[in-house]
Amino acid sequence: MKFGGQTSTGGRTAMASILVAEDDQAVRDFVSRALAYYGHSVTSVPDGSAALAALSERRFDLMLTDIVMPGLDGVALAAQATKQDPAMPVLMMTGFASEGQRAQSAAGPVEKVISKPFSLKEICAAVEEALAARRSRVH
Numbered sequence: 451m452k453f454g455g456q457t458s459t460g461g462r463t464a465m466a467s468i469l470v471a472e473d474d475q476a477v478r479d480f481v482s483r484a485l486a487y488y489g490h491s492v493t494s495v496p497d498g499s500a501a502l503a504a505l506s507e508r509r510f511d512l513m514l515t516d517i518v519m520p521g522l523d524g525v526a527l528a529a530q531a532t533k534q535d536p537a538m539p540v541l542m543m544t545g546f547a548s549e550g551q552r553a554q555s556a557a558g559p560v561e562k563v564i565s566k567p568f569s570l571k572e573i574c575a576a577v578e579e580a581l582a583a584r585r586s587r588v589h
Contacts (some may be wrong), residue, residue: 466511466581470494471501471527472543473519477566481514481543484570485577498522505531510538512580514573517544517563523538528560537587539580 468490472478475496482494493510495501497519504510513531517524528540545566561580564573 453571465489465491466577467509467514468493468577469493469501469504469510469513471496471498471513471515471519471524473497473516475545477516480570481573484574485514488574488577490577498524498527501527502530505534509535511584512539512541512577514541514543514577517542518546537584539584541580544579 468483468485470478470485470492472481472494473496478494478496482492485492488579493504495504497524500514501513501515502522505513513528515524515527519527522530524542524544528542531537532540539561541561543566544563547588561583562576
């Protein structure tokens with residue numbers, strides 16, 4: 451099966467192009483390195499406005515965004531991003547339970563809200579699940 455330009459192997463999704471939007475540089479670096487380690491092509495940006503700019507330049511297989519960011523927050527970003535690409539799964543990260551509830555209740559495209567702090571295993575598993583779900587919807 452082809453996805454993201456490479457073949458899927460071993461039950462793990464093949465390389466995907468992932469956009470990470472997170473204002474905390476330590477979290478952004480941690481998540482980006484983890485996803486790159488698992489073979490994904492990762493573009494990371496510090497806020498929602500930079501994420502929209504990246505989305506206008508190219509297509510991504512998945513977007514992982516913080517909810518609480520200065521300027522354009524993750525919920526507004528997800529709404530705008532999925533207008534451009536309705537098939538793109540969106541995962542959200544937050545350290546605030548009330549923000550997670552707001553994201554899940556907002557009409558729209560959120561696959562899952564991941565609570566901070568999270569482990570490398572948790573974030574990668576959530577990404578793999580979302581990519582697998584996307585593949586099953588496409589095929």
